Amino acid sequence: MKRLEKLQAELVARDLDGFLVNNLTNVYYLTGFSGSNATVFVEPDAVTFFTDSRYTLAAKDVLHPNIRFVETRLELAEVEKLAEDRGLKRVGFEPTVPYHYYQELAGRLSEQKLVAEANLVESLRIIKDESEIAVIQEACKISDQAFIDALDFIKLGKTELEIANFLDFRMRELGASGLSFDSIVASGPNSAMPHAHPGQRKLEAGDTLTLDFGCVFNHYVSDMTRTIYLDHVNDEQAALHQLVLDANQAVIDQAQAGMLLADFDQAARSLIDQAGYGPAFSHSIGHGMGLEVHEVPFFRAGSEDRFQSGMVVTDEPGIYLDGKYGLRIEDDLWIREGGCQVLTKAPKELIII
Ligand SMILES: [Mn+2]
Secondary structure, eight states: OHHHHHHHHHHHHTTOSEEEEOOHHHHHHHHSOOSSOOEEEEETTEEEEEEOGGGHHHHHHHSOTTSEEEEOSOHHHHHHHHHHHTTOOEEEEOTTSOHHHHHHHHHHTTTSEEEEOTTTTHHHHTSOOHHHHHHHHHHHHHHHHHHHHHHHHOOTTOBHHHHHHHHHHHHHHTTOSEESSOOEEEEGGGGGSTTOOOOSOBOOTTOEEEEEEOEEETTEEOOEEEEEESSOOOHHHHHHHHHHHHHHHHHHHHOOTTOBHHHHHHHHHHHHHHTTOGGGOOSOSOEEOSSSSSEEEEOOTTOOOBOOTTOEEEEOOEEEETTTEEEEOBEEEEEETTEEEEOOOSOOSOOBO
16 A cells, blocks of 8 residues: 555645556556556545456455455446546546547546646656565576576577577576567677567677567566677677676766766766767667566656666667677666666676687
8 A cells, every 4th residue: 555655645746636547567566456457546545446357356365455446347437436426626647548548538527627647656666665676686587597598508500589489488487477578689780780589590600699688577577688709709899898898887886876867878878989889879878677678767868867766777788880790788777875786697798609
């Protein structure tokens, strides 16, 4: 109920009589329920949970006794009744709902003022408590181990897809319930594409090989990138690897609560700029992660936001040379007062197989 109480305080601060939560990740965060259909209607002094009969038992199992449970497939009809009975005036909703859903909401709550509230629950999720960090740490451990095991599996002649399948299967063997996203395994010239899809290309001597992957463990994710090399490296590959590693480390050295998000990005970018590869670092330094692999905070240009203790963000500088190769090194960082803790621990120095 603590999280719901924080949300209720936010409603009071924003003068909202109710807030409709449709995002299933937010529903899980607030109530502990996970399933494919659920809606929560939060009022400053009451919480109502709606789901259909498939999930009645599962919901009753996890819901706090103070949450009113309603089994229905027509939650907006129930919300309409509630709004009338309780004389609600201002009702918030998540602007990520489908348009047809919004139209039905607007039709049923025509007497109420509807207020689109972006990132209301997400802004609570942005600070992780110790129990959430412990779960994210487990997800990172699984990814670390899968990478270490993959080093024995990766050989000349193996295809990108074979390596992706190995990582995916291994993470599940180690206890993951799923993947954070489709694993990226990009070899040779494909590694110049930051988000290449693994294909039938076979590993060749001299290849750069970028592995970007993560898993879901107890609802929370990991997200890690390592770049390794096949048989040998040329001078440029070795120098680029050191440069990206230095950029990744500069971020780790400087990250702490109170830091501007823009400075976090700049810590890596200034090094890569100085080395003359600025335009080849074509994406932002990272993103928040937790229940979702991409969540607030995001590193938008010109952002004046600052880190707070308890945020978890990725640190993933990369350099991509069209037609040649590219590389990226990514860690997950837990931001604290006075520093940060690196949650991903797999080796990231120059590895040649
Ligand atoms: Mn990432």
